Amino acid sequence: MSELTHLDDSGAAHMVDVAGKAITAREAVARGRIAMSREAAAAIREGSVKKGDVLATARIAGIMAAKRTAELIPLCHPLPLTRVTIDLDLDACGVTATATAATEGKTGVEMEALTAVSVALLTLYDMAKALDKGMILGDIRLLAKTGGKSGDWRATP
Numbered sequence: 138m139s140e141l142t143h144l145d146d147s148g149a150a151h152m153v154d155v156a157g158k159a160i161t162a163r164e165a166v167a168r169g170r171i172a173m174s175r176e177a178a179a180a181i182r183e184g185s186v187k188k189g190d191v192l193a194t195a196r197i198a199g200i201m202a203a204k205r206t207a208e209l210i211p212l213c214h215p216l217p218l219t220r221v222t223i224d225l226d227l228d229a230c231g232v233t234a235t236a237t238a239a240t241e242g243k244t245g246v247e248m249e250a251l252t253a254v255s256v257a258l259l260t261l262y263d264m265a266k267a268l269d270k271g272m273i274l275g276d277i278r279l280l281a282k283t284g285g286k287s288g289d290w291r292a293t294p
Contacts, residue, residue, distance in 0.1 A: 158243040163284035167250035169277035177269040199223040199257030
């Protein structure tokens, strides 16, 4: 019926069978941004947000989210992640989050990297919302992935 991998011949959703796939090293990088007022960004930079260390908390939240992706996204396989990093680049008007997820497995880690970025940004919002309720989360996208049957892929600028 469909060439979508998460639909069976009758059109019903199902988890893809990866049993026959080779184990390969896989990595994915995702990025997103939260825009905020200069005052909120300054408070984060100065460490004066009442809820505590905003960047450290967002980094931990992103890593934890990557590890729990299969519990959040219904048809994702649980993966033994070998590495998750969250880089947070604070500037005068916001924070850019970049997540890298890696595994040696039968399926990719794109969803883990995207989930890590999303939750890191949501955590930034939660911790700084008293300073700026109008923050905007956006530009969440996959930048690159390596490994697997489909090979390497890089986003175009």
